[in-house]
Amino acid sequence: MKRSALLILSCFLTFQSLAQQVDRSLLIKPERTNYRETSTYQEVIDFTSLVTKDSKYVSKVSMTTSLEGKDIPVFVLANPKIETPEQAKASGKPVIYIQGNIHSGEVEGKEVVQILMRDILTGDKGYLLDNQIILFVPIYNTDSNDKMEAGRRPSQEGSPIETGIRSNSQGWDLNRDGMKMETIESRGLIQNIIVPWDPTLFVDLHTTNGTWHGYSLTWAPSYHSAGEKAPYDFTWDRILPEVTEKALDKHNVHLGPYGYYYTRREGWPIKSIYTYNHHPRYLVNQFGLRNRMAILSEAFAHERLYQRINSTYAFVSEILEFTNKNGSEMLKINAQAEQDAINLVKEQGGKVQKGVRFQMAALDDPITAYRTYNHMETTNERGQKTYLRKPEIIELKDVVNYSAFEATKTATLPKGYLIPKEFASIAEHLRMHGVKVTELTKNKRAKGEIFTATKLERSNRAFEKHKMATIEGSYAASNKKFGKGDFWVDMAQPLANLIFYLLEPESDDGLVTWNFFDEHFDSNGIAEKPVEYPIFKYFEIK
Known part of the structure; x- marks a missing residue:
């Protein structure tokens, strides 16, 4: 052959x-x-x-x-x-x-x-x-x-x-x-x-x-x-x-x-x-x-x-x-x-702060060789500078990568939260996420903080059918008693960080943000006076 x-x-x-x-x-x-x-x-x-x-x-x-x-x-x-x-x-x-x-x-x-x-x-x-x-x-x-x-x-x-x-x-x-x-x-x-x-x-x-x-x-x-x-x-x-x-x-x-x-x-x-x-x-x-x-x-x-x-x-x-x-x-x-x-x-719990709102930040190390299509500078019909894509792929050196996040707002990590029985829907929502929530059968006395809202703003435009809410206010030390039918969330459980992000009122993606508490704040006159956030954050419980 x-x-x-x-x-x-x-x-x-x-x-x-x-x-x-x-x-x-x-x-x-x-x-x-x-x-x-x-x-x-x-x-x-x-x-x-x-x-x-x-x-x-x-x-x-x-x-x-x-x-x-x-x-x-x-x-x-x-x-x-x-x-x-x-x-x-x-x-x-x-x-x-x-x-x-x-x-x-x-x-x-x-x-x-x-x-x-x-x-x-x-x-x-x-x-x-x-x-x-x-x-x-x-x-x-x-x-x-x-x-x-x-x-x-x-x-x-x-x-x-x-x-x-x-x-x-x-x-x-x-x-x-x-x-x-x-x-x-x-x-x-x-x-x-x-x-x-x-x-x-x-x-x-x-x-x-x-x-x-x-x-x-x-x-x-x-x-x-x-x-x-x-x-x-x-x-x-x-x-x-x-x-x-x-x-x-x-x-x-x-x-x-x-x-x-x-x-x-x-x-x-x-x-x-x-x-x-x-x-x-x-x-x-x-x-x-x-x-x-x-x-x-x-x-x-x-x-x-x-x-x-x-x-x-x-x-x-x-x-x-x-x-x-x-x-x-x-x-x-x-x-x-x-x-x-x-x-x-x-x-x-009760001592350390964790982030509830964040902003994008740069990673310490830039990208040494970033692949991208090349561009050329030109002007558009209005005489404005613009950039048009070229057909070749090039590598750019030391491109800063904004893929980190740093806290702009923090809150105290609690030992847990107490939810009044009137807000059973909140307890059920947590359970759907896999959170362990206990319905109280006897009284509990708790020492911690209560958040008082002074302002609630909603976005002008709807996002995902929600006018996203942002709350302003402050925490103050408080003692409260909760009883039969109320709900207890002990944070010493695997989903502690998710619970924190959902329940903290100033969280940028929590339940307040998604309007779960709008009716409470509106019915209690948030437009005219401060209103307490109904979820109690405790540091000690008996």
Whole structure:
């Protein structure tokens, strides 16, 4: 055989060995349409039913049923099979939760979860179940997924051609509902999955809204704010750097830190990037208050759907590689953070201050080489200086990364809170979050502080159907008696930091902010006189 023929045969055999044999029935909608279309709800249900059929490694649980009657399935992948939270806890393995389609226009997470389920259950990634339990949620926002039209996501430039809408069927953004929990989906997620299954790591899959950075995907950890720092540190220092390196080495995919930049503010080249808000209304951030790890994934909107699927797949698969190797260490870090939160209450309750309002700040270390599309300076039709994107990607040196938060307002961490029986709805809301709340059967005398509000302002424009409230006032020492039917929240429990952020009246994302106490303040005449906040913060109780 001639050398040229041998070379051709060698190349053919090489390419043939790279080809992955996939049963056509196990192709997802984008694969079958050359990545022009995304999966409908029924197509996700049909695919996941097929790929999990007869598998000895999968159980299916329901998160909840949506307003339009659609089940939100959660697939539990484990070896050996796990069917209940109790079995998961008894296994000693970390639970890794991965969610797609919180915003129905951001579709690649939904598709990647399906592909990963296929690769783990029928392909070559079954070993990812050796040391962990994976909870896959391919289609969180079920109702809005099928409300598809073209042009809904302009930054995605028609790839796919049609997408669903951002909000759920009740008109709320599911990623702004973490504290108020008004949506059916959020309540199902927290009550039926997060509280009982207690994920070690929560991963939420999104697409950016348009900044022309030079990464195929950007990431962020859970910004802990008032929470414990260790889970954040491990995510920032260990998980994200290793996953970023592996994604480049193994998949040739560039990952980097999440952030926006503003040429109008800084000119070109830009000098800084800015992350999103610290508020725990965002699900990823709330995990910082739950002493758990979480990661935000944001595929680059301007790449085509097949590229976004590729980068998201690289990111999530490398996260699962990391957690499969390091899950035991992650469990220990989270457990210690939980104990640290409890110990702080026991040892420093009534003495130490914690942040309740925050502002964005720069990290100590700048980004040494920040990838971005280049820009050129020009003028617009009005003669104003502006910047237009160029086609090449460059690296900018020493870009300041505004991905830290510092407290602008603090409050004393208490030993606990007492809630009058008239506010039973507040006690119930805490319970939905997983907080232990005790209804009193006998009198309790407490020494602590009462907050008196002197002013309550509401925003002029509604956000998520709320005119957000900001309160002004001060604490003063007080003694109070509470009796049968009132509610007692002892802060020496795992969710101490979440309780603090929810109940502190001056919190920038607490229940006062979300109008839970408006009726109380209005009916007691806050517009004309000071009004006491009804939740009592105690330092001693008998």
